[in-house]
Amino acid sequence: SSDVVAGYLDAKWNWSTLVGKVNSSTWKAHSVLSTTDATKNNLVGVFYNPTTTTKGNKVFLLAGSLGELNRSGVQRKRENLGLKLVVGDVREPTGSEPSGRIDWAEPTSPLNESTKTAHQGNLTEFLAAGGSGVLTEDGTLVFPLMAENGNGDVYSMMIYSTDNGSNWALSEYMTFAKCYNPRITEWEGSLLMIVDCENGQRVYESRDKGRTWTEAFGKLLGVWAKPRLVFWDVSLHLD
Structure with missing residues (x-):
């Protein structure tokens, strides 16, 4: 089984302070998603690929959840339990606390059945x-x-x-099949999505929240949109 935990950092810390805090004996990991949240019908919960963003004093954490049948001597069967969203409120520290903390709400499912079935892609599973x-x-x-x-x-x-x-919605556009590991960022008013496909990395650009996308063929430092026939430094691959 696996939980999702978080350690709290202060954005004002410089690198040496950050390293010192992480290596100190007082550093603690706080449980955000517990395997008990994904356990049902004798399933062992597993959370994977957590991703976060913030808005104001709120932290949004999205993760995938899986369940495995916990039966001794029998091959385990894995079940996709869908996406889990947890929202945390950042509050100011009290007099007895060295720094602020995050109060996490109960996990919810960001996608309801009507949202899933309304999408034209005939989608059955969603993966963080x-x-x-x-x-x-x-x-x-x-x-x-x-x-x-x-x-x-x-x-x-x-x-x-x-x-x-x-409320959450799915982008209307999807990449070609067999394109994995999307990474997104905002650049000059556009959303960029970089994906790993069978023939190399591809970069897509959208200005309308994913309703339409165009493949970006221009140069973007650190990204290869096409495979190379020569050896390249794998450390430059964009993750």
Whole structure:
């Protein structure tokens, strides 16, 4: 089983202070998602690929959840329990606390059945992609996402909220099949999504929250949109 934990950092710390805090005996990891949140019907919960973003004093954490049948002597069967969203409120420290803390709410499922079935992609499973979420200039919360259809094909897309996380929607556009590990960022008013496909990395650009995308063929430092026939420094691969 696996939980999702978080350690709290202060953005004002410089590098040496950060290293000292992490290495100190007082550093603590705080449970955000516990395996008990994913356990049902004798299932062992597993959380994977957590990703976060912030807005105001709130922290939004999205993770995928799986369950495995806990039966001794029998091959375990894994079940996709969907996406889990946890929202935390950052509060000021009290007199007895060295720094502020985050009060985490109960996990919820950001996608309801009507949202899933309304999408034209005939999607059956949704998979957390990890990486980082984005808060756009207009206040939209965006997370990268992978989705699987009934034929077992995996696509990259995104999930977003325009009302501070109260409701979530799927982007209309999906990449070609067999494009994995989406990473997103905002650049000059556009959302960029970088994905790993069979023939190399591809970069897509959208200005309308994923309703339409165009493939970016221009140069973007650190990104290879096409495979190379010569050896390259893998440390420059964009993650």
